[in-house]
Amino acid sequence: MxxxxxxxxxxxxxxxxxxxxxxxxxxxxxxxxxxxxxxxxYEDEAPFRTWNVFGLLTGASLSMGAAHYAHSFDLSAALxxxxxxxxxxxxxxxxxxxxxxxxFFKYSIVNTGPVHxxxxxxxxxxxxxxxxxxxxLKDWNFALSTSxxxxxxxxxxxxxxYTNNYPVEFEQNGxxxxxxxxxxxxxxKHVSIGLAINYVTGNISKKIEEEYFGGAVIISDNKSHxxxxxxxNGGVTVRITSRLQAAAVxxxxxxxxxxxxxxxxxxxxxxxxxxxxxSREASTFKQPWILGAGINYNFSEKFRAAVDTTFFxxxxxxxxxxxxxxxxDFKNILTIGGGFEYMCRPQVSGPLLNIPxxxxxxxxxxxxxxxxxxxxxxxFGTGLVLDDFFINAGAALGFENGSESPLDGQRIEITIGYRxxxx
Numbered sequence: 001m002x003x004x005x006x007x008x009x010x011x012x013x014x015x016x017x018x019x020x021x022x023x024x025x026x027x028x029x030x031x032x033x034x035x036x037x038x039x040x041x042y043e044d045e046a047p048f049r050t051w052n053v054f055g056l057l058t059g060a061s062l063s064m065g066a067a068h069y070a071h072s073f074d075l076s077a078a079l080x081x082x083x084x085x086x087x088x089x090x091x092x093x094x095x096x097x098x099x100x101x102x103x104f105f106k107y108s109i110v111n112t113g114p115v116h117x118x119x120x121x122x123x124x125x126x127x128x129x130x131x132x133x134x135x136x137l138k139d140w141n142f143a144l145s146t147s148x149x150x151x152x153x154x155x156x157x158x159x160x161x162y163t164n165n166y167p168v169e170f171e172q173n174g175x176x177x178x179x180x181x182x183x184x185x186x187x188x189k190h191v192s193i194g195l196a197i198n199y200v201t202g203n204i205s206k207k208i209e210e211e212y213f214g215g216a217v218i219i220s221d222n223k224s225h226x227x228x229x230x231x232x233n234g235g236v237t238v239r240i241t242s243r244l245q246a247a248a249v250x251x252x253x254x255x256x257x258x259x260x261x262x263x264x265x266x267x268x269x270x271x272x273x274x275x276x277x278x279s280r281e282a283s284t285f286k287q288p289w290i291l292g293a294g295i296n297y298n299f300s301e302k303f304r305a306a307v308d309t310t311f312f313x314x315x316x317x318x319x320x321x322x323x324x325x326x327x328x329d330f331k332n333i334l335t336i337g338g339g340f341e342y343m344c345r346p347q348v349s350g351p352l353l354n355i356p357x358x359x360x361x362x363x364x365x366x367x368x369x370x371x372x373x374x375x376x377x378x379x380f381g382t383g384l385v386l387d388d389f390f391i392n393a394g395a396a397l398g399f400e401n402g403s404e405s406p407l408d409g410q411r412i413e414i415t416i417g418y419r420x421x422x423x
Contacts, residue, residue: 040105040368040371040403041106041366041403042154046152047176049398050375051312051366052310052366052367054290055080055233056148061394063359063379063395064306064341064358065337065377065379066308066362068294068306068308069247069248070247070296071296071306072084075092075094076130078143078194079196081194081234081249082195083184085134086194088141088419089421090421091134091419092134094131094145094415094418095416097126097127097128097413099411100125100412103408104120104121104122105120105404105407108154114166121155130145130146132180139186140184142182144181145182146177150202152175153173154173157169167211168208169208173205176227178199178200180196182195182196183195190240192237196233196234197231197232198231199230200227205223205224206222206223216268217266219265220265220267225259226260227256231251231254231287232252234249234250243298245296246296247293247296251290253289253313254287255287257284259280260281260283261279263276263278264277264278283320283321284319284320286316286319288314288316290312292308292309292310302345303341304341305340306339307337308336310336311333312333314330314333314367329368329370333366333367337362337379339359342357343355344357352385352387353384353386357382359380360379362376363376363377374401374402375400375409376398376401377396378397379394379395381394388418388420389417390418390419391417392415392417
């Protein structure tokens, strides 16, 4: 009997060692090491739908192909060209809601690691993403607003593997919120200038859990980033003639600094092993500087056109995660968008009624060198202006070209506002 027990112990010992070695392999080669393919657009810190985020588009500006630098639709102008505040009525208030949808192919461990999907995934996000107030005091114009600039959500995954014995769970969420304080002033009859300071705060959280051998080995990877930073944006508007306006805008480079946490766990029921590795370290996301220019031309009281172009210095973008520099092979890019507005003025008794109609386009190349990807958007919208109140609705339908699996993106904006001069 003693010899038999010794024999069983002799057989189980190398089996135990093999499981321990397997766990050590996972320990030294974490989940991210399996991602060998080119990620493309959706690195973990990539904003939802597009990398090229400067300010926030409301219903009217989205409908015009994002052309809004040289014309003030509402106080959201403070996020890009605060000099436009000088063209707003004395008191204004705005809230904005959006519905965004985007398609994904490669992201995190999906089609870059252990999880493979033949078709694109998609995600739809509703958001109440902007609210603010503006007022004029003598020669100065002020605005205070808050907004959601970026969303880092990804389609969740519950994957069973090809033989239903390899369950994988994946979740990622996060937001970047902004508080903007802006001021502007007219310099004579033809020039206005503006400057704004922005404080951003947010988070990114990511969770991956894998099971092996029918749940006998569970590997979990939880990471979180608490983001914060600040930057300036500003602009100048020049009224060249009574019909033509031009504008130039900028955003300073800045760093989103993160207090990042990582929690990895390797648990084996077979060997009764529970290995936990936790760490807390700084991460940084160095954002690029941005320059833009726009023109607005009024053909008549009812018809106008506008075009904006924006330069993003993505070649300077740098990422450090948990103290380690991560490669981001980005190039500088130039976006362009424009549109037309026709103002319908029905002849009705009572309060003055205006119904704007907008149509535009937007070309939006992404900063990755590989693949060479870009979106083209068709934009449109309408609104209703009744005395001091207005409501605008806009939509953008975008189609991507250049990736292995063509992506698409859509966005709808609804804006409700109030504008009034002191009686």
